[in-house]
Amino acid sequence: MQAKSAEDVDLRVRRRLRELRTQRGLTLEEVATRADLDVSTLSRLESGKRRLALDHLPRLAAALAVSTDDLLRAPDTEDPRVRGTAHTRHGVTYWPLTNDGPAAGLHAFKIRVSARRRTPPDVLPVHDGQDWMYVLAGRLRLILGERDFTIKPGEAVEFSTWTPHWFGAVDGPVEAVAIFGPHGERLHLHRDEGA
Template sequence: MQAKTDKADDVDLRVRRRLRELRTQRGLTLDDVAKRADIDVSTLSRLESGKRRLALDHLPRLATALSVSTDELLREPETEDPRVRAGSHSAKGITFWPLTRSGPAGGLHAFKIRVSARRRTPPDELPVHDGQEWLYVMSGRLRLILGDRDFTIKPGEAVEFSTWTPHWFGSIDGPVEAIAIFGPHGERFHVQS
């Protein structure tokens, strides 16, 4: 009897891990999956945390909610190469190197950026778009304009701002290297424009 219990525990643990992995890969919240699976969000939270055992009738609904087969939900997760392998992209005097995989829309995306020494003049109209931005300057001095305020960001300093504020950043006196994290929709504006 103990062997059956151990096997059931293994399946339960595997599905819990897989459920969380698939949900986060797709950028879905517990509420998103719960609505799609027609399961109470507290039930889903307890399933993921192991505070509730998985029932067989949950499997097909959860698989459908995550757009996978039931078999895929039950299988062992593949050990994935953790390295991010993506080339750089340049736009408007900034080169972007992805530090995160291209993930789900709505997730955070991190980049190492290099702002060209020639990017010194802001546009006549500062852009505004959905999202949130974080910048950490590693080298050089970054000029950041937020609305009617003008800032100099030095190495070792970080900034965070809503991209609903008219904004622009560029170089002051040479190239700038920074880490940038763009919240929902911000990466589309910067990287693809």
């Protein structure tokens, strides 16, 4: 049990050391010099390839201008809330549900399709990727190539965006959750076409 506790403290200090160093914009070399340690020792401490010794703590704390207690405390948990702002383009409002750098380049949005978005453009857009949508409320019109679909609440669709496509409202506003790849996100939120 005591070994587990020592490992937890070691891991916590390593993470806190790296967090404080990067917050202050300091290099390994700068902190090592201030703490009177070799750069390789500090690097191995941060990476877990070397165990932390008690005499390292006061020197590292001083090098980072914090107390030893601050160096030993657990790092703050990041705020998990997504703080993006809504964008409206061509009758669709997009609220981001993922922060920057989502996994595998996917971007999730809650969308609201205006009841006025009923007429597809003359040329349906095509782009690299895959789109996925889940309808929460209203009836969504989805055109894929030559086919015209009505998607009801509780139904999901997934399609290759190499197929000419467009979505709009059937008879009132539509709310849905959508997941776009990076190409789809750029097309729906940033290009000037009637996507």
